[in-house]
Amino acid sequence: MKPFEIFFIVLLSIGAFQGIIYGIILWYNNGTNKVANRFLATILFFFSYRLIVEILKLFGIGFYDFFYHILLEYNWIYGALIYFFIKACVTPNFKLNIKNDWIHFLPVIIEFIWSNFIKSQNFYWDGTRESLSWLGYWGYVVWMLYPTQYIISVGLIIFYINKSNKLLIQSNSETFQLIIKNIRWIKLVLKFMKIYSVLVIFVVLIDFLFFEYAFNRSYHYPLFAGMALLTYWLGIQGFNKKDKVIIKTKTxxxxxxxxxxxxxxxxxxxxxxxxxxxxxxxxxxxxxxxxxxxxxxxxxxxxxxxxxKKFNDYINEYRINELKELLKDPKNENYTLLSLAFEAGFNSKASFNRAVKKLTGKSPSALKSN
Structure with a gap:
């Protein structure tokens, strides 16, 4: 085994191991976002599973042997899981309704059935095209010799990410409101997933158009290295934010x-x-x-x-705006910032500094320089 392949195995192993550990923690977390955490845990489990399959293939396990018929891809489930993770985040007391929601898992059911059908063709193939049925032959060609699986998988992920972004926009109602600062990490997750999906298509199509896609596994290296890093990062983000309140009830x-x-x-x-x-x-x-x-x-x-607004924030906003007006007046050029702050209504340097930092996100001196 080449040194590069050893490094690749270590990288994938770290991603898979972390995904499983964080997945277990999130699954058994009974905090505010219990259901959402379980969907995120499921995403991590499927990512980790996919990484483990690739590790086994590097050891020669899963190529037309017993495991070849067991180790399936499940690439078409990621999009639906992302969507339900977001839906559980922004929907109070969310429960998966199998009667209405099963349709979102139809792609992975089709993938499971079709993948088993294609792999079963090895039992009939004797090296000639005639040994397979028309459907078996062309199904194998489209499934194994073309990047069909990845194209459909990425299409589903992008479709469900767009659907998830709409959920984040439409979730505010008369009774519930999203806490904007607590959903920034979720938006970042969707953004990274989308970027990763576009890169997957780019890498796979480059390999398909210019190299021997069906017999060359070089595209697997960047594709699954990215998945390992994404799994690791997603686990850390989910763990750190697992108890963040995302939605609050309006009065x-x-x-x-x-x-x-x-x-x-x-x-x-x-x-x-x-x-x-x-x-x-x-x-x-x-x-x-x-x-x-x-x-x-x-x-x-x-x-x-x-x-x-809270009382102090409301009053301090007026004071800061008053201070800005005082700073604009050339007559006040010789006055210190603090003296003008007192003129605007602040009663101490500490309260002035705190208010400016909290309400503008900048230091008090930035007010004067601006």
């Missing part, structure tokens, strides 16, 4: 209450814009409630459900 307001809180939101905005009430460094929720003649809990409810 549905009655029409009267919604009208009341919307009117209160208008009052709050008016006092901030017209009176610049946020410039008061001692401003608090209780002080604002006294000024408006409203109960504190109603203001909090209004900020959370109508305006969609």
């Amino acid at each position: 549905v307001l009655e029409p009267k209450e919604k009208e009341l809180l919307s009117a209160l939101a208008h009052k709050i905005e008016q006092i901030m814009i017209n009176s610049k009430y946020y410039k008061n460094p001692d401003l608090s929720l209780s002080l604002l409630s006294k000024e408006l003649g409203e109960k504190s809990y109603l203001i909090t409810k209004c900020l959370n459900l109508v305006i969609g």
Whole structure:
């Protein structure tokens, strides 16, 4: 065995081993995303299985022997599993409905039956074309001598990734809302899967058009090295994010209450814009409630459900915008950033730094340089 093949076996073994370990952890995790984690675990199991099959082939196991009829590919299941992983992530209390959802697994059922049929032709083949039926012969040619399996597999993956992306866009409703920062990794997973799928088609077609695809396994090296790396990365991502809350329930307001809180939101905005009430460094929720003649809990409810912000963040946004306006004024060129921050309503350097970092993602000094 060549040194390169030994390295390749080690790489695939690491990917397969990690996929199985992370898969088991995710499968038995009973946290918030239990169902989604199990779909992700299943993806990892199928990836690991495929890597193990390739390792066995490098050792000469699975070429027209007993294992040749057992070690099937299952390439056409990945797309459906990706889709149901996303669906379970964004659907509260999701359950797989076999009656309605079985159609998504039809491709892998067809692949299983067809693959067994093609491999069974070895029992009849005596080296001549006449020993096989028309369907057996041409089925073997299309299945084994052309990259049919990979083209259909990639087509299914891309189709289901596009379907999954639509789910992420359409999942917000009157009662549920996606937590954007907690689905970034899921979008990254879909992006990487799509890129990998396009690369697979590219590599396989290059091999088919310019080399001996049916008798040359060189395309397997980049294809399955990529799968090993993807399996390893996907396992780490799934493990690190397994308990992240992806979707939250919205509070549905009655029409009267919604009208009341919307009117209160208008009052709050008016006092901030017209009176610049946020410039008061001692401003608090209780002080604002006294000024408006409203109960504190109603203001909090209004900020959370109508305006969609916490009290401190809401006030500090006004202060930061005020500071930006002060910085634009040439008259203030000789003043320090901190003195202008105090002028905008901040009452300490620490609270100013925290607010700017949280709400803009930048350092306070970046405000001045901008």
